[in-house]
Amino acid sequence: MCAFAHHEDELSIDNLHQMERDTDFYLFHFKTVWCPFSDKDDHNHPRDVCVYAHNWQDFRRKAHIYNYSKDQCATWGNKKKTRTYADGCSLEYRCGQCHGWKEQEYHFQNYKTMECRPPGGTCQKAHCPYYHNEKERRHPNLNQFRLFPRNRGTVDSQTRVY
Secondary structure (H helix, E strand, O other): OOOOOOOHHHOOOOOHHHOOOOHHHHHHOOOOOEOOOOOOOOOOOOOOOOOOEOOOOOOOOOOOOOOOOOOEOOOOOOOOOOOOHHHHOOOHHHOOOEOHHHHHHOOOOOOOOOEOOOOOOOOOOOOOOOEOOOOOOOOOOHHHOOOOOOOOOOOHHHOOOO
16 A cells, blocks of 8 residues: 555656657657656756656646647746746646747647757757758648647546646
8 A cells, every 4th residue: 555656657647758759759748747757956867858847947738638829928937937837827727828948849830840950050959849851840730730649658637628
């Protein structure tokens, strides 16, 4: 009757680090779960390569649960420290616009639709929301957008639509 997980398959969160890193992953899962591998004081955890969220600026609402546009919320504070979700926007999850640059860049209408132009010419990002060649480039068709991601064994309680 232990309340703690002893193996990864006992975790009650989506195991993002075990998922295939394809378009479906980046549109629906990337940075949508809080990191189970670090805490606020762990400076050795590689947050730039981690697929989990570490703060409210890093966190994304699940696109198949929450409906929001590709536009940035005017009240979301990108430059200040957001300690709670309400600090960023009083509408919180009900807001119809993107909160933070991660939600905006990984929004289904933006992801891999703009060319990557890194300083120096070579992209060094582990997770880049921009395309690097025509094969990676996406042309999202709003009429063909699939509302739900393919089943990856995600937590059932997180598939409600609000």
